[in-house]
Amino acid sequence: MQNRIADLLKKNQLSITDSRKKILELFQNAGGALAHSDIEKMSGEHFDRVTIYRTLQTFVEKGIIHTIPTVDNSVLYALCKDECSAGHHHDNHVHFICDDCGTTYCLDHVLIPKVELPLGFTEKQTDLVVSGTCKNCN
Amino acid sequence: MQNRIADLLKKNQLSITDSRKKILELFQNAGGALAHSDIEKMSGEHFDRVTIYRTLQTFVEKGIIHTIPTVDNSVLYALCKDECSAGHHHDNHVHFICDDCGTTYCLDHVLIPKVELPLGFTEKQTDLVVSGTCKNCN
DNA sequence: TTTGTTTTGCAACTATGTTGCAAACGATTA
DNA sequence: TAATCGTTTGCAACATAGTTGCAAAACAAA
Numbered sequence: 336m337q338n339r340i341a342d343l344l345k346k347n348q349l350s351i352t353d354s355r356k357k358i359l360e361l362f363q364n365a366g367g368a369l370a371h372s373d374i375e376k377m378s379g380e381h382f383d384r385v386t387i388y389r390t391l392q393t394f395v396e397k398g399i400i401h402t403i404p405t406v407d408n409s410v411l412y413a414l415c416k417d418e419c420s421a422g423h424h425h426d427n428h429v430h431f432i433c434d435d436c437g438t439t440y441c442l443d444h445v446l447i448p449k450v451e452l453p454l455g456f457t458e459k460q461t462d463l464v465v466s467g468t469c470k471n472c473n
Numbered sequence: 474m475q476n477r478i479a480d481l482l483k484k485n486q487l488s489i490t491d492s493r494k495k496i497l498e499l500f501q502n503a504g505g506a507l508a509h510s511d512i513e514k515m516s517g518e519h520f521d522r523v524t525i526y527r528t529l530q531t532f533v534e535k536g537i538i539h540t541i542p543t544v545d546n547s548v549l550y551a552l553c554k555d556e557c558s559a560g561h562h563h564d565n566h567v568h569f570i571c572d573d574c575g576t577t578y579c580l581d582h583v584l585i586p587k588v589e590l591p592l593g594f595t596e597k598q599t600d601l602v603v604s605g606t607c608k609n610c611n
Numbered sequence: 612t613t614t615g616t617t618t619t620g621c622a623a624c625t626a627t628g629t630t631g632c633a634a635a636c637g638a639t640t641a
Numbered sequence: 642t643a644a645t646c647g648t649t650t651g652c653a654a655c656a657t658a659g660t661t662g663c664a665a666a667a668c669a670a671a
Contacts, residue, residue, distance in 0.1 A: 350617055350668050371658080383620050388659065390618095410658095429588055442594075448586040450567055450601065455608025456580075463588065464600045470593025488637055488648060509627080521651050526628065528649095612671100619666070627658070635650070641643090 347397040354382045358390050359399075368403055368413035368430075368439040403430045403439060403464070411439050427461065433469035440469065485535040492520045496528050497537075506541055506551035506568065506577035541568045541577065541602065549577050565599065571607035578607065 340359045344351050361377050362369060369377075374387055391412055394400040403411040429445040432438075447463045478497045482489050499515050500507060507515075512525055529550055532538040541549040549568075567583040570576075585601045 352618065352667075354619080384658090385621085385660080386619055431590070431594060442591060445588055445590065447601075448588070450583055450586070450603065452569070452583065452603065452605075453580060453608070455611050456569060456578075456603075457606040457611055458603050459605035461601065461603045463585075464602075465588065465590065465594075465596050465598070466600075467590075467597035468595040470591070473593050473595055490637075490649065492650080522627090523629080523652085524650055614671085615669090617666105617668070619664105621663090621665100623661090625658100625660075627656100629656070630654090632652090633650105634652100635648105637648075638646090640645085 343399065347399060349393065349397065354378075354386050354390055355393075357381070358387070358394075362400065362412075362414045368411040368441065370409050370411055403441075403462070413439075413441050429463045429465060431469065432464060432466045433472055438469060438471075481537065485537060487531065487535065492516075492524050492528055493531075495519070496525065496532075500538065500550075500552045505579060506549040508547050508549055541600065551577070551579050567601045567603060569607065570602060570604045571610055576607060576609075 340356055340363075341351050343359065344355055349355065357378055358374060361374055365373075371387060371391065374391075375384060378387070391400065395402060395412070398415055400412045401415050403413060427447045429442045429447060431440040431442055433440075447461050450458075450461065452458060478494055478501075479489050481497065482493055487493065495516055496512060499512055503511075509525060509529065512529075513522060516525070529538065533540060533550070536553055538550045539553050541551060549570075551568075565585050567580045567585060569578040569580055571578075585599050588596075588599065590596060
């Protein structure tokens with residue numbers, strides 16, 4: 336249980352610290368995406384704001400979590416699937432934001448269709464965000 | 474030329490003011506999407522920050538411009554096409570952000586493919602943002 | 612347990628965005 | 642074109658979000 340978290344950190348050549356363990360735990364328990372402010376609240380004032388920022392940044396760089404662009408311009412972070420953490424490539428699934436309850440879902444099995452870019456444009460990352468009403472609010 | 478801008482404002486029951494004219498002009502000249510900070514710089518310190526925020530907000534409400542969610546969590550605004558400004562529906566074209574020069578393009582002729590959502594989810598708006606290298610930086 | 616490296620927390624700072632209110636401006640009508 | 646009324650602006654003050662440098666603390670390795 337705890338070992339999975341420690342292994343994940345070790346695999347990414349990161350020191351195993353309280354804040355990193357705690358933040359990873361939060362993501363695993365949350366299931367969905369979290370905002371910086373969520374983490375700040377959920378971690379119970381234990382860690383400095385700066386530490387959380389830096390931890391999230393590190394996780395993104397290592398491919399442990401990824402960011403999600405949202406319509407209301409808040410950054411969200413979500414755990415990457417195992418296949419993702421291997422390299423520096425990104426998830427290619429669709430994200431869904433519920434306008435009612437505000438929850439963000441990773442629709443892991445809904446893949447982003449390939450888009451044809453005009454000549455001269457090179458794709459590196461593609462994000463598809465759908466907003467509307469989720470299954471709980473419908 | 475200038476009349477088009479004034480007409481657009483009048484059609485939306487907005488007073489014709491310097492800041493609104495200037496900001497609309499900037500959008501027309503830019504061709505692509507602009508961030509709040511772009512506008513602040515380009516308008517040459519003439520307008521208060523607050524005025525720009527409020528103007529953009531008003532334009533979004535009236536359907537004159539729309540927001541674009543981006544991966545790096547900056548809000549971008551872009552002019553809506555004529556068909557768009559009629560109602561409260563949104564563009565369904567792809568947006569492209571260049572990692573090098575930072576320019577955002579509205580790829581008007583690249584449409585967002587329909588995505589199949591899981592049962593219970595209802596779509597209201599879909600945004601597709603591609604980042605990479607644009608034709609000028611390639 | 613010692614040593615060298617990484618990470619944390621603090622302080623101070625910049626950037627971004629919001630609100631209330633009085634003054635200025637724009638539209639309308641006489 | 643001047644008076645009036647509603648809208649918009651700028652200011653001040655505030656709230657939130659995010660960054661940086663640096664010394665102290667924690668971690669990993671030997």
